[in-house]
Amino acid sequence: MLRLAFIGYVILALALSSLTSRVAPRLPAEVSARIAPLFAIGKRAAVNVRAALHTFSDRRDLRRENQMLNEELAWLKEKNLAQKVELERLRRALAVRETQAPGVVAIAPVISEDASGLYRRLVIGLGKNDGLSAGMPVTSPDGLVGVIIEAGAHRSVVRTVVDPQSRVGVHPANSPGRGIAYGEPPAALRVELPVEVDVAVGDILVTGSLQGVFPEGIPLARVSKILPRPAGALRKEVRAVPLVKFGLLEEVVVLSKL
Amino acid sequence: MKAILLTFFTIILQTLISGLLPDRLSPPDLWFLLVLALASRQNPYLGLASAFALGLLQDLSSAGYLGFHALGLVSAAYAFYGLRRWLRWEEPPAKAVILFLAFLAKWGGYLLLVYWLRYATLPPSTWLSVFLPEMLLTLALAPLFLPLADALLGAGE
Numbered sequence: 247m248l249r250l251a252f253i254g255y256v257i258l259a260l261a262l263s264s265l266t267s268r269v270a271p272r273l274p275a276e277v278s279a280r281i282a283p284l285f286a287i288g289k290r291a292a293v294n295v296r297a298a299l300h301t302f303s304d305r306r307d308l309r310r311e312n313q314m315l316n317e318e319l320a321w322l323k324e325k326n327l328a329q330k331v332e333l334e335r336l337r338r339a340l341a342v343r344e345t346q347a348p349g350v351v352a353i354a355p356v357i358s359e360d361a362s363g364l365y366r367r368l369v370i371g372l373g374k375n376d377g378l379s380a381g382m383p384v385t386s387p388d389g390l391v392g393v394i395i396e397a398g399a400h401r402s403v404v405r406t407v408v409d410p411q412s413r414v415g416v417h418p419a420n421s422p423g424r425g426i427a428y429g430e431p432p433a434a435l436r437v438e439l440p441v442e443v444d445v446a447v448g449d450i451l452v453t454g455s456l457q458g459v460f461p462e463g464i465p466l467a468r469v470s471k472i473l474p475r476p477a478g479a480l481r482k483e484v485r486a487v488p489l490v491k492f493g494l495l496e497e498v499v500v501l502s503k504l
Numbered sequence: 505m506k507a508i509l510l511t512f513f514t515i516i517l518q519t520l521i522s523g524l525l526p527d528r529l530s531p532p533d534l535w536f537l538l539v540l541a542l543a544s545r546q547n548p549y550l551g552l553a554s555a556f557a558l559g560l561l562q563d564l565s566s567a568g569y570l571g572f573h574a575l576g577l578v579s580a581a582y583a584f585y586g587l588r589r590w591l592r593w594e595e596p597p598a599k600a601v602i603l604f605l606a607f608l609a610k611w612g613g614y615l616l617l618v619y620w621l622r623y624a625t626l627p628p629s630t631w632l633s634v635f636l637p638e639m640l641l642t643l644a645l646a647p648l649f650l651p652l653a654d655a656l657l658g659a660g661e
Contacts, residue, residue: 251548251552252552252582255578263617274563274567277564278564284565285519287516287519288516288522289523292523296524362533363530363531403567430629430630431530431634432530491527493527
């Protein structure tokens with residue numbers, strides 16, 4: 247009898263997964279956004295503990311750091327004048343960029359994250375009522391975070407770039423050639439590039455798909471390994487580490503859809 | 505009531521540990537340990553139902569496919585009841601063997617569902633970067649979590 251009950255649960259799980267993927271793909275994300283506060287307590291505590299540890303380790307070298315900063319300050323003063331000229335040039339460039347790239351819609355707090363190892367999703371504390379909707383790119387000062395896949399009234403679910411269902415068009419920051427970065431949880435990316443692309447360990451990859459979901463040129467990841475290429479392979483594969491530390495994210499920037 | 509409190513405590517602990525660990529390290533699966541702690545006190549039919557319900561809750565929290573974690577956890581609970589007929593859960597060496605084999609059963613459930621949805625197995629990187637650290641951390645935390653669960657739930661069977 248127990249075996250029959252188990253088989254029943256197996257069939258139920260398979261049926262539920264099929265229904266979710268084909269009939270109601272948005273349902274889990276909608277519910278996840280609603281129950282996020284239940285899972286936010288531990289996440290908030292962990293962020294605070296990590297931030298405290300980070301601060302503590304920073305302050306251990308405070309004296310040495312202070313001396314270095316004084317030296318750096320003198321150097322920076324010298325550089326200041328040249329920077330002002332550069333600033334004017336960048337302002338003009340930024341004005342051009344703002345007319346071509348999407349604007350910032352909102353800055354949202356990260357209130358929860360998926361605690362399992364197989365998905366990598368975040369819940370942020372703004373939703374439809376704040377102007378957010380599915381498909382909006384999400385970034386941070388360090389780089390691309392992901393994309394909103396579901397927006398509730400006051401919360402939204404973000405699929406990060408290391409989620410197994412994530413696909414991001416990329417190219418090396420300093421050389422041409424476009425490829426696709428696939429999410430590999432818990433914290434890596436597998437990138438397929440044309441064999442002609444010149445890429446090395448340490449290179450930065452930025453977003454760069456034509457008519458894609460993400461704006462051009464957002465930093466995404468640093469190449470950590472060039473994978474061996476089988477004879478005759480039409481693409482080269484590299485492994486990359488995202489520039490964003492998802493565990494330390496407290497706020498993200500939501501951009502308007504392209 | 506005690507089981508609900510333990511579930512709530514486990515959720516907080518799971519998210520806390522996940523947040524404290526480096527991004528590169530896959531967290532331990534306390535849901536799995538919770539299911540076995542409850543299963544050791546419940547009759548098999550209730551134990552399977554609890555495992556399935558907790559799996560659905562985990563699916564909803566992950567915004568993933570419904571049934572994914574549910575199938576993994578119900579497989580682990582079923583393996584637990586099968587193994588308990590041959591091994592004594594109360595004895596530490598037997599408990600370690602049950603935990604290990606039930607963990608494999610959980611991933612067997614994952615594999616079945618992934619194959620059902622995609623006609624493919626999990627990529628090799630998942631085994632190295634998710635399965636292995638999750639298993640090692642889960643088994644390492646079990647000697648701490650299970651006595652804690654015992655204390656919260658009271659005496660078992």
